[in-house]
Amino acid sequence: MKPKVAIIGASGYVGGELLRLLLSHGQVSVTKVTSSSNCAKKVSDVHRNLHNLTDLQFSDEPVEQVAKEVDLMFFALPHCTSMDLVPKVIGKTMIVDLSADFRLEDPGVFEKFYGRHSSKGLLDKFVCGLPELNRAAIKKARNVSVPGCFPTGAILALLPLAKSGLLASNVIIDSKTGSSGSGKTPSESTHHPERAQDFKAYNVFSHRHQPEIEQGLKSQGNGAFDITFVAHSAPMARGIFTTAYAFLQRPITKPELKEIYGKCYGKEFFIRLVDQARSNVVKGTNFCDIGLDCSGRKVVITSAIDNLVRGAAGTAVQDMNIMLGINERTGLEFPGFLP
Amino acid sequence: MKPKVAIIGASGYVGGELLRLLLSHGQVSVTKVTSSSNCAKKVSDVHRNLHNLTDLQFSDEPVEQVAKEVDLMFFALPHCTSMDLVPKVIGKTMIVDLSADFRLEDPGVFEKFYGRHSSKGLLDKFVCGLPELNRAAIKKARNVSVPGCFPTGAILALLPLAKSGLLASNVIIDSKTGSSGSGKTPSESTHHPERAQDFKAYNVFSHRHQPEIEQGLKSQGNGAFDITFVAHSAPMARGIFTTAYAFLQRPITKPELKEIYGKCYGKEFFIRLVDQARSNVVKGTNFCDIGLDCSGRKVVITSAIDNLVRGAAGTAVQDMNIMLGINERTGLEFPGFLP
Amino acid sequence: MKPKVAIIGASGYVGGELLRLLLSHGQVSVTKVTSSSNCAKKVSDVHRNLHNLTDLQFSDEPVEQVAKEVDLMFFALPHCTSMDLVPKVIGKTMIVDLSADFRLEDPGVFEKFYGRHSSKGLLDKFVCGLPELNRAAIKKARNVSVPGCFPTGAILALLPLAKSGLLASNVIIDSKTGSSGSGKTPSESTHHPERAQDFKAYNVFSHRHQPEIEQGLKSQGNGAFDITFVAHSAPMARGIFTTAYAFLQRPITKPELKEIYGKCYGKEFFIRLVDQARSNVVKGTNFCDIGLDCSGRKVVITSAIDNLVRGAAGTAVQDMNIMLGINERTGLEFPGFLP
Amino acid sequence: MKPKVAIIGASGYVGGELLRLLLSHGQVSVTKVTSSSNCAKKVSDVHRNLHNLTDLQFSDEPVEQVAKEVDLMFFALPHCTSMDLVPKVIGKTMIVDLSADFRLEDPGVFEKFYGRHSSKGLLDKFVCGLPELNRAAIKKARNVSVPGCFPTGAILALLPLAKSGLLASNVIIDSKTGSSGSGKTPSESTHHPERAQDFKAYNVFSHRHQPEIEQGLKSQGNGAFDITFVAHSAPMARGIFTTAYAFLQRPITKPELKEIYGKCYGKEFFIRLVDQARSNVVKGTNFCDIGLDCSGRKVVITSAIDNLVRGAAGTAVQDMNIMLGINERTGLEFPGFLP
Secondary structure, eight states: OOOEEEEESOSSHHHHHHHHHHHTTSSSEEEEEEOSSSTTSBHHHHSGGGTTTOOOBEEOOOHHHHHHHOSEEEEOOOTTTHHHHHHHHBTTBEEEEOSSTTTOSOHHHHHHHHOOOTTGGGGGGOEEOOHHHHHHHHHHOSEEEOOOHHHHHHHHHHHHHHHHTOEEEEEEEEEEEOGGGGOSSOOGGGBHHHHTTOOEEESTTTOTTHHHHHHHHHTTSSSOOEEEEEEEEOSSSSOEEEEEEEEESSOOOHHHHHHHHHHHHTTOTTEEEOSSOBHHHHTTSSOEEEEEEEETTEEEEEEEEOTTIIIIIHHHHHHHHHHHTSOTTTTTOOOOOOO | OOOEEEEESOSSHHHHHHHHHHHTTSSSEEEEEEOSTTTTSBHHHHSGGGTTTOOOBEEOOOHHHHHHHOSEEEEOOOTTTHHHHHHHHBTTBEEEEOSSTTTOSOHHHHHHHHOOOTTGGGGGGOEEOOHHHHHHHHHHOSEEEOOOHHHHHHHHHHHHHHHHTOEEEEEEEEEEEOGGGGOSSOOGGGBHHHHTTOOEEESTTTOTTHHHHHHHHHTTSSSOOEEEEEEEEOSSSSOEEEEEEEEESSOOOHHHHHHHHHHHHTTOTTEEEOSSOBHHHHTTSSOEEEEEEEETTEEEEEEEEOTTIIIIIHHHHHHHHHHHTOOTTTTTOOOOOOO | OOOEEEEESOSSHHHHHHHHHHHTTSSSEEEEEEOSSSTTSBHHHHSGGGTTTOOOBEEOOOHHHHHHHOSEEEEOOOTTTHHHHHHHHBTTBEEEEOSSTTTOSOHHHHHHHHOOOTTGGGGGGOEEOOHHHHHHHHHHOSEEEOOOHHHHHHHHHHHHHHHHTOEEEEEEEEEEEOGGGGOSSOOGGGBHHHHTTOOEEESTTTOTTHHHHHHHHHTTSSSOOEEEEEEEEOSSSSOEEEEEEEEESSOOOHHHHHHHHHHHHTTOTTEEEOSSOBHHHHTTSSOEEEEEEEETTEEEEEEEEOTTIIIIIHHHHHHHHHHHTSOTTTTTOOOOOOO | OOOEEEEESOSSHHHHHHHHHHHTTSSSEEEEEEOSSSTTSBHHHHSGGGTTTOOOBEEOOOHHHHHHHOSEEEEOOOTTTHHHHHHHHBTTBEEEEOSSTTTOSOHHHHHHHHOOOTTGGGGGGOEEOOHHHHHHHHHHOSEEEOOOHHHHHHHHHHHHHHHHTOEEEEEEEEEEEOGGGGOSSOOGGGBHHHHTTOOEEESTTTOTTHHHHHHHHHTTSSSOOEEEEEEEEOSSSSOEEEEEEEEESSOOOHHHHHHHHHHHHTTOTTEEEOSSOBHHHHTTSSOEEEEEEEETTEEEEEEEEOTTIIIIIHHHHHHHHHHHTSOTTTTTOOOOOOO
16 A cells, blocks of 8 residues: 655645645655645645646644654645644654754754744754755655755755865855745735846845755865855746855866766766756756856856755655655656746 | 925835826926825835935825825825725815726716725716826816726727727727736735736626726717626736727728727827837836727727826826826826837 | 657757657657757757756658658648658658648648648648547547647637537637747747737737637537637747637526536546636646636636647647557646646 | 937847937937948837837948037947947047947957957057946046946946955856847847746856956956856846855944945945845836945845946946036936836
8 A cells, every 4th residue: 555645734835846746656645635724625726736636625634633644744834833743743653844943953043043943852853855965864764854945956056066075165155046935925025016027135144044055065074164145036936046156175177077076966866967057947847957167266056946846845755755765756757848 | 386296195006106207207396195004114115216316205194284285186095095085185186096986987887896985976076087088178177087007008999999980889808917907915816926927817707997998988989888808917017918809880991990090199199009019118108009900890909008107107197297287298208118 | 569659850849848748658659859950969958858868869860761660750840841741651650740731621721821732632631639629530540630729729718619509600719828839949029038028919810820710610510600819929938828709699607608618528637627717827738727707698718728738749649649549648647837 | 509429230229228318318319320230210110119209210321421420429239340340430429339349458358258359459549438437537538438237237336345445356246137138139048938937057157248347346456356257147138136245354344334335336326225136126227226235254245237228328328428528317317117
């Protein structure tokens, strides 16, 4: 019998993408989807793309109850919500959490950016769910925390260099995101008349994804990195494009750079080394396309991901596959489409 | 001394466009702008495009007080709001109302679409502020009601045919609007991730601009027209593009059709007969570009306007110019820009 | 062994979509792809979304040669190109042609809109490849002509009414298309600075899809229809949204209308009757979403399709499935994604 | 009598913007516009936004002839074209060149990026036309070279810091441009289906605007800067958004940073220090909006300009005003519009 999975908080964009991926997955069954605000509604009345494709309905069953009926629970809730629910189910089911609640190892850092953490004691029960960084640990884990969308694009861009020991401390990361990263709730910054044709930076020097990027890279290198991260709002619905600027300990040639990335990512199906990374090419997919450029000691690494798939639901499904011992690519192999 | 004008409800998109136009107008002074929700804020902190260009601040002064200080008041308030304020100032100052409150002659029709009208008795104190339709009356009027954005595009497209007596009763109007027509308050239908790249129809057979179009055309023809009007949301921020399908009493040739329009609109600076109407070409301007096609008894008339300018603030300023005896084009003659 | 298929002219947008669909299809093998301009290039260097996902290369092998090696050939060539190649292979392999060359039954109509037809004698060897209209014939056919993108959206919107005998002669069809419908070759009308935020009508009273719509509907009804069709360029990359205005022989209620459509389309997996059709919801998919509205004798039917999938490559794959006796939905069942 | 001006090469986007600005300018007359490819066409048939607003026609009169009839000539030609024409008219009329031909002081650098320069001997006859950098020289100049669009955004962002002596050598400039920067000729990278919703970097480490930025900043500081400049294509039609990352010689506070910029730009009407720079806010205008952020020794400076106005035609008109002794703001004071 197929493993059963549930999605807690399935009415948002990430929940919708989890459903899209899991309903076509073939090796798991989605048996429960909850949403406090859409209880008893048909899933396809909220996620219109699923019209006629599922009979699922949203429930508001307590998580303790859900945990008894499934093998794995996805939490796709707003930040600072999972932390109150996870204690009720941890140990009873596998957990893949897509919020920020269990991403940061240091509760002090978490509280600086997000406010009080109600389950600090559980932080070390979660492992970072970036397969390219942490596959072995995910395999053994019962609880996985999916990295944020910006950190995914940034860490995947820089991981091979961090591992190589060549990376100097100062790294500048300029990221551009589509509007779906802001979620489903309308706001001024995602109001179409304002956002269409607009470009701007936001939360300069105070974006909460910065410590997560630092933590991810530090774990691989031989020391801490000084990350300057600036997020930008781009006039597109999907995608994160990241331009990372770094200096190396010594000059490098393009073939050397390619070799470093090839060695690190050669077996990674979802990482593609390309001539020119483009957000449109990976739209809707789990791929991370990476472009490599260098000049002397300077390198410019670009990466393109779909923020809702590779930056959330896709990585979460990949984690699930690894945790359940299913072929890691299952349900995620489809290409994107252009235009 | 220049005439003084006030804008009541100046923090929305229409208020912002009124300010843009009036601050560069040259022959009037904006001396008061009110906004209940932004009281005491600098105008340029709300309308960022005006940064450094005005020292005006929003006040919440009662309209009775404002009326004593100015020659003309623009009301740029949500529907069903002007109706409560206008009675306090009517007769004391000139009024240009941009809401729907005083557009429909028949209070029954108004109440069917908008709810209770609190000032029915004042409906006949307002004249329709479409200069191409009603210039003589606007000249003598103290109170003008600016037509809705869809009706402006539709009536300007069909006016010459309605006047010609050639138009058969059944007319189909398919209009496509940019997202700014929904105003400044974010909502699901103007949420960027949803709206970008999306096209849909809405309020089919129940859009409240339909009776206004019927009223406008009836006033010119020799009988009522049966209008089928469908509004669509297009994935652009500005503009209304209207495609009107009509049957004539007899076959017509393109030169004849051009002659009818040329005769009617020859002296109208803000109407341009073009080979192909395009919303992008009139963006930011008071122009209405009109394209003409026919085949036998069938005609297809297309019009392109900027919904916030020609469909609201621009026409309002044109009305003000006429009412104050200023050259009608003042402050509105600038071209748009492409791309 | 799986049936083998070839794509003749596989470097355009439709060719790219055929590849995307067929590489994930599972029950056929794509063994040849040709492109005169990209000969010897890797397919994934032209269709970047397929990077790492296929080793196919473009060849310029003559079609006679290709026909010997495959069971079915897709022709995804510009109009007036297939007509010169099809005579060389017809009868030797199954053919699915995606151009206009074999869509129109009457060669006189074809030549009026497209120029000289070099293979008039073969017109009656092809059947119309719209499964909802013509499934039985497709099942027995060796040669199928996939309908145009606008006709697909328009015919699917009106088919049940045409069949019902209720439809009066005059039908108005207002269609809005994304820019990918213009193909891969850059032009002024698809130049991003011009197209972004622009809306316009084109080829009014002279669009070459009009006779195809008339032919499709006539085949179902009990007489010819007088179609007024206007195509519009919308500022989006994908999708066709169609608004069809018709008058019925008698007044109808919404439940009746729904029943007519439900009866006709109840078993059609790729037709979905929805509250509100939206182009964004069907993006990338083979679905046609249809919205129904009526008032007295008037009906407004809206349909949303992806122009490159349901309007070309998706229907072509559906045709192939039917012709090869494979489950019709194979390779096409995936949902779209929102946002 | 008003000074007469001509535009050589007036059919492109920059030529169109020059016309839009100069036709409303009031203190100069545009008496000649040339275009080799549009000779004898009406200007308004090429620039549709000017329909009914000008009777000008394109001529192909030789520049020598034009020079006799006007006081100032704008050259809005493709790169490497002005260089062949300027020698024929220099000294006979004032020149404002908008190409790259006379921007770089060092012919070696020019030839590395653009190819052979046919008029090297004239390079020192031109002064850099960035008023905020070079007003005094422009005032006395007969020949002005308008800076490139990216350099304008980048230099204006960094000028006060370069002047302050606080800027460390290494500066990273991440710029994002709208598609109109690629000009009017359609190409793959500006093909709407490809560009809509797409984000990518291009010409990393080889963009020809890099040496121009270095030259501009060096002229102000006390030494050369090491600039890393990466240009990106954003899915918008207009605007350049620049994010500049720099390190200072010592930590700085936000008030100090504001003071440095305020002191440098306090009297500059077209520079606005804002809380958050946004490309949409300056669309269509000559303003450069600048946002300031710092943390310790790190600064992040953002700037937003309209690439065709502030990045080309607007600055050119500002230069013309200065050269002709007209009030510098004339014809450029209008605000942008939002949304």
